[in-house]
Amino acid sequence: MSFSAPKRIVLKFGTGILTKVHAPEPDPVQLRKLMEAVALLKADGHSVVVVSSGAVASGLKPIELNERPTDMTTLQALAAVGQPHLMHAYENLLRDHGLHVAQLLVTHEDLENYDRARRVKTTLERLLEFPQIVPVINENDSVAIEELRFGDNDKLSSRVARLWGADLLMLLTSAPGLLKDINRPEDGPISHVDDVDLVIHHAQEEKTKLGTGGMISKLRAVQDAVNGGVDCIIASGRHAEQIPAVVKGGGICTRFAARK
């Protein structure tokens, strides 16, 4: 297994790392650090695609709600309001690095359909011919509800990684990796997992307040990605400054080797 020089990297940002710890709104410091990490990876010669959650959370403040509602129509409305806010923030931050954002909104149905998936792939590849462009993908929440219900941006990121033929999928979340024992975070994460099927039981249903997927959904996404030949890492997005080091093989995280 080699994590030393992956060229095609999918970074998945969960809601929990895009929002403030004590307020249901985007965290500008976090967004800046994450965009810095993207810029550093690109400067190192990697090709980077971002799968970003956070649309619903970004819509809460403009709609004047203090917490994530449960009804699907309001969640879809929130995503419609929050998505442009999020893209605007990314565009502003990337500009400091001479980069620009490209938005792709897709559903699982799109990726299950051969022709549409092929169009997504060719659009992505054309975008990546321009080194200054950072494609940012999210679920098209206003037309699909399974995503909002199950937090399937984890699954979406593994599907994108497979479709694109990524070398590495990094799921960046609020935890430092797959914790050995969620009740003893001081023990840290498992550093390497040889067989993801054997560690699903390590994940609890617990998740952050605004996140929807939780660790189980991440491990399922890892299963899908490693079966498709993509190496995976689960790491803390709250320590975005370590992302380049993690890509080089260091840092604190959980690594899963692709099935060859």
Ligand SMILES: Nc1ncnc2c1ncn2[C@@H]1O[C@H](COP(=O)(O)OP(=O)(O)O)[C@@H](O)[C@H]1O
């Ligand atoms: N074994 C485990 N190791 C780490 N986190 C776990 C584990 N089991 C459950 N979790 C929970 O999963 C959460 C991450 O999922 P989630 O809140 O959905 O994040 P995101 O918004 O990044 O998708 C962690 O904050 C933690 O509460």
Ligand SMILES: N[C@@H](CCC(=O)OP(=O)(O)O)C(=O)O
């Ligand atoms: N598409 C939704 C996110 C759904 C989702 O998967 O959220 P998360 O579990 O935080 O990755 C949004 O942008 O709010």
